[in-house]
Amino acid sequence: MKRVALILFSLFLTSLYASAEGNIILKTVVVDAGHGGKDPGAISKDGKTKEKTFTLDIAQRLEKLIKQKYPDVKVVMTRSDDRFISLDRRAQIANECSADLFISIHINSAYSTKSSGFSTHVLGQSSQKNRDLYKANLDLVKRENSVIMLDDNYNPKSAGFDPSDPSSYIFMTMMQSAHLEQSIDFAQIINENLKGGPVKVNRGVSQDPFYVLWKTTMPAVLVELGFISNPQDLAQLKKPSERQALAQRLLNAFTEYKKLYDSTTSFSSETELLHYDDPEVGPQVYYGVQIFAVSSQVHKEDSRLMGYIPEVFPSGKINKYVVATDASLDKVKEEYKKIKKRYPDSFIVKIEGSELHRVK
Ligand SMILES: [Zn+2]
Structure with missing residues (x-):
C-alpha cells in the first residue's frame, strides 16, 4: 500500500510539473x-x-x-x-x-x-x-x-x-x-x-x-x-x-x-490537489501521444498506427487515437520524438479517466 501511495505521490508531482509547463493559452x-x-x-x-x-x-x-x-x-x-x-x-x-x-x-x-x-x-x-x-x-x-x-x-x-x-x-x-x-x-x-x-x-x-x-x-x-x-x-x-x-x-x-x-486545455494545480487529496480514490493518470482524431475506426494493424496498440477515446462523433501510453511523462516524451517525425501535429496528452488534457 505504501508503495502505491508513493507511486501516486510521484505521479502527483509529475502532474504539478506538467501543469506548470502546460499553461495553454491561445497566443x-x-x-x-x-x-x-x-x-x-x-x-x-x-x-x-x-x-x-x-x-x-x-x-x-x-x-x-x-x-x-x-x-x-x-x-x-x-x-x-x-x-x-x-x-x-x-x-x-x-x-x-x-x-x-x-x-x-x-x-x-x-x-x-x-x-x-x-x-x-x-x-x-x-x-x-x-x-x-x-x-x-x-x-x-x-x-x-x-x-x-x-x-x-x-x-x-x-x-x-x-x-x-x-x-x-x-x-x-x-x-x-x-x-x-x-x-x-x-x-x-x-x-x-x-x-x-x-x-x-x-x-x-x-x-x-x-x-x-x-x-x-x-x-x-x-x-x-x-x-x-x-x-x-x-x-x-x-x-x-x-x-x-x-x-x-x-x-x-x-x-x-x-x-x-x-479553458478546456489548461488545468490548474488547484484541481490537481483536489484530485489527489485522497490518493486511493483519484482516477488513474497517465500519458500518451494523440496522433490523430478521425470520424472513422482505424484497424489495430493499420500502418498509420506505427505498430503501436492504440487507446481510443470517443468524443462526440470523433475518435481520438492515443499511442505510446505510459505513467511516466519522460518515457512518453522519448517516444514522442519518434512519433513527431511522422505526425508533426501530434501532441502529448495527460489521460485522466476518460478525459484527455493536452500537455505542452
Ligand atoms: Zn480562394
Missing part, C-alpha cells in the same frame, strides 16, 4: 488572405473585381480587430500586400511561428450566378452523403488547390500532391489531423457567427481536402465568405461597411474559440 493566430499577386483567385462576371482584393481587405480588418482586443495575441499575416504566396509557404509560415490557430479567408465562385452564401471548411472528407466531396465541393476544392500549379517550385513528387490526380485526394483525406476536433469546433463557431450577417445563405460546415489545411500543423479552418459570381453577395462584399461586419463576425468567432481553447 498566436495566423490570418491567411487567400491568393494574391499573379493569382487573382476568383473573378467577378464583369471581370472587374478579384477575390484576392476582398480576402486581403477582410484579413487586414480582422488583424486590426484581434490586435485591438487582444494586445497579447500575436497575429501573423501570410501576406499584407498584393503578392503571390504559394500554398506551401502559407502553411510553412504558420508552422514556423508555432501558431495555435490558422484561418484562411476566401471568396467562392460558381458558373451559375444563383449560387450564393458562406461556407466553412476543415480538412477531411465528410461522412455525410449529401456533403460528398465529389458532388458538393469538388469544383471549389479543385480551384483553390490549383493555385499550387502557379508555384514555380512546385513538384508533384516532392509535394506528395497533384491536384489533377484523384488518388492525391484520397491520400490527403486519410491523413486526418490530430487537431480535427478543434478545427471542427472553430469551424462551427465561425458558421454560427456568420449567420444573419452580410452574406445571407448558410452553406454549412464541411470536411474537404484543401491542400493548405493539410499542410498546417495546428487547428485550421478555411472560410468562403460569399460568392463573387452572385450579384447580391458581390454587392455586399463591395461595401467597406459589410466587409468590416464580416471581419467583426470572424473576431466574435475567434473570441468564442479562444475562450473555449484557453
Whole structure:
C-alpha cells in the first residue's frame, strides 16, 4: 500500500510539473488572405473585381480587430500586400511561428450566378452523403488547390500532391489531423457567427481536402465568405461597411474559440490537489501521444498506427487515437520524438479517466 501511495505521490508531482509547463493559452493566430499577386483567385462576371482584393481587405480588418482586443495575441499575416504566396509557404509560415490557430479567408465562385452564401471548411472528407466531396465541393476544392500549379517550385513528387490526380485526394483525406476536433469546433463557431450577417445563405460546415489545411500543423479552418459570381453577395462584399461586419463576425468567432481553447486545455494545480487529496480514490493518470482524431475506426494493424496498440477515446462523433501510453511523462516524451517525425501535429496528452488534457 505504501508503495502505491508513493507511486501516486510521484505521479502527483509529475502532474504539478506538467501543469506548470502546460499553461495553454491561445497566443498566436495566423490570418491567411487567400491568393494574391499573379493569382487573382476568383473573378467577378464583369471581370472587374478579384477575390484576392476582398480576402486581403477582410484579413487586414480582422488583424486590426484581434490586435485591438487582444494586445497579447500575436497575429501573423501570410501576406499584407498584393503578392503571390504559394500554398506551401502559407502553411510553412504558420508552422514556423508555432501558431495555435490558422484561418484562411476566401471568396467562392460558381458558373451559375444563383449560387450564393458562406461556407466553412476543415480538412477531411465528410461522412455525410449529401456533403460528398465529389458532388458538393469538388469544383471549389479543385480551384483553390490549383493555385499550387502557379508555384514555380512546385513538384508533384516532392509535394506528395497533384491536384489533377484523384488518388492525391484520397491520400490527403486519410491523413486526418490530430487537431480535427478543434478545427471542427472553430469551424462551427465561425458558421454560427456568420449567420444573419452580410452574406445571407448558410452553406454549412464541411470536411474537404484543401491542400493548405493539410499542410498546417495546428487547428485550421478555411472560410468562403460569399460568392463573387452572385450579384447580391458581390454587392455586399463591395461595401467597406459589410466587409468590416464580416471581419467583426470572424473576431466574435475567434473570441468564442479562444475562450473555449484557453479553458478546456489548461488545468490548474488547484484541481490537481483536489484530485489527489485522497490518493486511493483519484482516477488513474497517465500519458500518451494523440496522433490523430478521425470520424472513422482505424484497424489495430493499420500502418498509420506505427505498430503501436492504440487507446481510443470517443468524443462526440470523433475518435481520438492515443499511442505510446505510459505513467511516466519522460518515457512518453522519448517516444514522442519518434512519433513527431511522422505526425508533426501530434501532441502529448495527460489521460485522466476518460478525459484527455493536452500537455505542452
Ligand atoms: Zn480562394
